[in-house]
Amino acid sequence: MDLKSEILRVLKDSSGEFVSGQELSEKLGVSRTSIWKHINQLKEEGYGIESISRKGYKLKSAPDKLNSEEIGPFLSTERIGRQIIYLESVDSTNEEIKRRAYKSEEGLLVISEEQIVGKGRLGRSWNSKKGRGIYMSMLLKPDINPQDAPKITQIAAAAVVKGLKEAGVDAKIKWPNDIILNQKKVAGILTEMTGELMKVEYITLGIGINVNSEVEDFPEDIAQKASSLKIEEKRHFERKKIVSGIVNNFEKLYTDFLEKGSISVSVEICKANSILLGKEIRVISRKGEALRKAVDINEDGELVVEDEAGNRETVFSGEVSVRGIHGYI
Ligand code: BTN
Numbered sequence: 001m002d003l004k005s006e007i008l009r010v011l012k013d014s015s016g017e018f019v020s021g022q023e024l025s026e027k028l029g030v031s032r033t034s035i036w037k038h039i040n041q042l043k044e045e046g047y048g049i050e051s052i053s054r055k056g057y058k059l060k061s062a063p064d065k066l067n068s069e070e071i072g073p074f075l076s077t078e079r080i081g082r083q084i085i086y087l088e089s090v091d092s093t094n095e096e097i098k099r100r101a102y103k104s105e106e107g108l109l110v111i112s113e114e115q116i117v118g119k120g121r122l123g124r125s126w127n128s129k130k131g132r133g134i135y136m137s138m139l140l141k142p143d144i145n146p147q148d149a150p151k152i153t154q155i156a157a158a159a160v161v162k163g164l165k166e167a168g169v170d171a172k173i174k175w176p177n178d179i180i181l182n183q184k185k186v187a188g189i190l191t192e193m194t195g196e197l198m199k200v201e202y203i204t205l206g207i208g209i210n211v212n213s214e215v216e217d218f219p220e221d222i223a224q225k226a227s228s229l230k231i232e233e234k235r236h237f238e239r240k241k242i243v244s245g246i247v248n249n250f251e252k253l254y255t256d257f258l259e260k261g262s263i264s265v266s267v268e269i270c271k272a273n274s275i276l277l278g279k280e281i282r283v284i285s286r287k288g289e290a291l292r293k294a295v296d297i298n299e300d301g302e303l304v305v306e307d308e309a310g311n312r313e314t315v316f317s318g319e320v321s322v323r324g325i326h327g328y329i
Pocket of ligand 1: 091094095115120121124134136137177178187189206208209
């Protein structure tokens with residue numbers, strides 16, 4: 001840990017009481033001048049620190065930064081997010097995971113304040129304005145077959161919806177990977193698999209959430225379909241609580257999958273919060289478009305649809321996209 005983090009830890013541990021410069025310097029084995037310099041740096045980073053001569057320093061507020069000092073206290077996980085790389089800017093957090101994948105352990109979390117080329121599904125881009133959203137990716141190394149990789153998307157969708165509910169937001173899932181609030185998309189999941197035909201080397205799980213974005217942050221063409229938690233709920237959200245809520249839920253559901261080999265718990269959450277089930281939808285595939293009724297999400301996380309004659313078939317996430325027949329949903 002660097003000195004700034006150590007000072008923060010001592011100030012946080014002293015639960016709102018003053019800690020003298022002398023005490024900090026003795027505890028951390030550095031001079032009082034060095035403490036003073038680092039306190040000033042913390043103030044510049046947005047920490048509200050009161051300094052009173054003779055009394056010392058008191059932490060009054062912390063910025064909504066997504067580094068391990070700020071997220072760590074809210075995490076209850078054993079492996080996901082134990083190592084966090086926090087960046088001011090990056091091309092894409094998914095790409096950063098891939099650059100680090102072979103020399104890193106499962107659970108590495110990359111979070112960036114902005115993405116220059118944020119990626120969406122099917123070659124689309126993901127609007128990643130600085131400081132307004134959550135742009136994060138996890139490195140996973142499950143011992144599974146490549147055809148099971150889409151299950152990770154269902155686990156993540158369940159974790160995002162649960163995490164958002166804990167933050168007071170009643171979001172829904174538009175299978176397979178869109179998170180919807182008031183008919184508009186507020187979050188998306190991009191699962192990428194690296195491996196061979198028979199073996200997964202690793203999985204990059206990317207989650208993007210429009211948290212405190214304003215209407216003007218969205219380009220006109222997507223403003224019809226996209227929104228943010230703040231726009232819909234009319235309040236500001238603390239991103240670090242949302243990140244930790246999602247990561248905590250993800251680890252539980254992911255561990256359950258690894259232990260049982262089944263995503264049944266996640267599927268139940270996805271079904272209970274699905275915006276598609278029971279609705280007429282348009283299934284768009286390479287073969288063309290078809291009107292179907294969405295009737296189930298099966299135990300493998302695939303969408304089950306029914307035609308007019310009652311014939312059922314499954315839809316795999318990789319081969320179709322689904323659009324509502326009335327507008328976006
Ligand atoms: C989609 O709905 O199309 C998926 C969007 C996924 C966006 C996230 S933001 C963090 C991670 N890095 C990326 O470049 N994309 C994902």
